Amino acid sequence: MMDADLVFRALADPSRRHLLDRLFEKNGQTLTELCVGLEMTRQAVSKHLAILEEANLVATRKQGRDKLHYLNPVPIHEIANRWIGKYERARLDVLSDLKKTLEKPEP
Amino acid sequence: MMDADLVFRALADPSRRHLLDRLFEKNGQTLTELCVGLEMTRQAVSKHLAILEEANLVATRKQGRDKLHYLNPVPIHEIANRWIGKYERARLDVLSDLKKTLEKPEP
DNA sequence: TTGACATGCAACCAAATGGTTGCATATTCT
DNA sequence: AGAATATGCAACCATTTGGTTGCATGTCAA
Numbered sequence: 542m543m544d545a546d547l548v549f550r551a552l553a554d555p556s557r558r559h560l561l562d563r564l565f566e567k568n569g570q571t572l573t574e575l576c577v578g579l580e581m582t583r584q585a586v587s588k589h590l591a592i593l594e595e596a597n598l599v600a601t602r603k604q605g606r607d608k609l610h611y612l613n614p615v616p617i618h619e620i621a622n623r624w625i626g627k628y629e630r631a632r633l634d635v636l637s638d639l640k641k642t643l644e645k646p647e648p
Numbered sequence: 649m650m651d652a653d654l655v656f657r658a659l660a661d662p663s664r665r666h667l668l669d670r671l672f673e674k675n676g677q678t679l680t681e682l683c684v685g686l687e688m689t690r691q692a693v694s695k696h697l698a699i700l701e702e703a704n705l706v707a708t709r710k711q712g713r714d715k716l717h718y719l720n721p722v723p724i725h726e727i728a729n730r731w732i733g734k735y736e737r738a739r740l741d742v743l744s745d746l747k748k749t750l751e752k753p754e755p
Numbered sequence: 756t757t758g759a760c761a762t763g764c765a766a767c768c769a770a771a772t773g774g775t776t777g778c779a780t781a782t783t784c785t
Numbered sequence: 786a787g788a789a790t791a792t793g794c795a796a797c798c799a800t801t802t803g804g805t806t807g808c809a810t811g812t813c814a815a
Contacts, residue, residue: 546662553660554773555653558731565738573791585774587792606782606791614739617732624665625728631672632721661803680761692804694762713761713812 548616551596564612571607655723658703671719678714
């Protein structure tokens with residue numbers, strides 16, 4: 542099972558969202574590869590990746606001395622389905638009510 | 649414009665997500681009304697609501713001595729569209745590739 | 756008008772967070 | 786073997802965060 546709280550908390554930080562973006566552009570990157578261009582030490586990036594891994598947003602595979610990082614979009618998908626879908630329905634209901642109101646002439 | 653970072657950070661806390669749930673069940677609640685059943689002081693709830701308001705996830709209207717809180721699902725919708733949609737596509741691409749692989753017989 | 760109720764404001768506090776530095780370990784390459 | 790490279794681990798630090806308490810202000814109602 543997915544822990545939605547871990548996912549939400551992991552997504553709360555812009556650096557972590559940026560790391561997901563980087564993995565989206567190129568999957569299976571190593572830690573040092575993900576560090577280039579960032580104004581952060583390797584250890585900071587490593588911590589962020591650990592949090593993403595804990596939330597199951599990235600999966601890792603150790604290959605020799607390298608650790609390869611892979612994006613896992615499934616938890617994001619589950620959030621979208623279970624949580625955001627609900628509020629999306631609320632939004633559409635509002636639009637639907639508005640539409641009805643506009644269509645119905647004043648009594 | 650919506651500040652996605654404010655929205656993500658606002659959604660990161662379980663108490664705040666719970667407040668959104670409460671407003672989803674019944675819209676237009678007052679501060680004290682939103683406090684009942686919560687193991688928190690009114691001031692804590694007030695701070696959470698302020699953060700949600702800053703992220704434009706709730707809108708408020710002052711009516712006499714009451715402050716009414718309304719859920720605004722639009723920022724959640726925008727997050728879903730702009731940000732989650734991208735990773736959703738990634739997920740579907742993976743499934744699509746898998747499907748092709750399964751359909752294509754070995755050469 | 757006076758008391759009760761709803762909210763606002765500010766100072767304070769402990770714990771979590773995001774980051775650093777320093778050193779250790781493991782693997783690759785010459 | 787020995788140097789270079791990739792990662793891991795731990796202690797430490799400043800700031801943010803989530804919460805509290807105490808008091809002030811505004812509004813309704815008897």
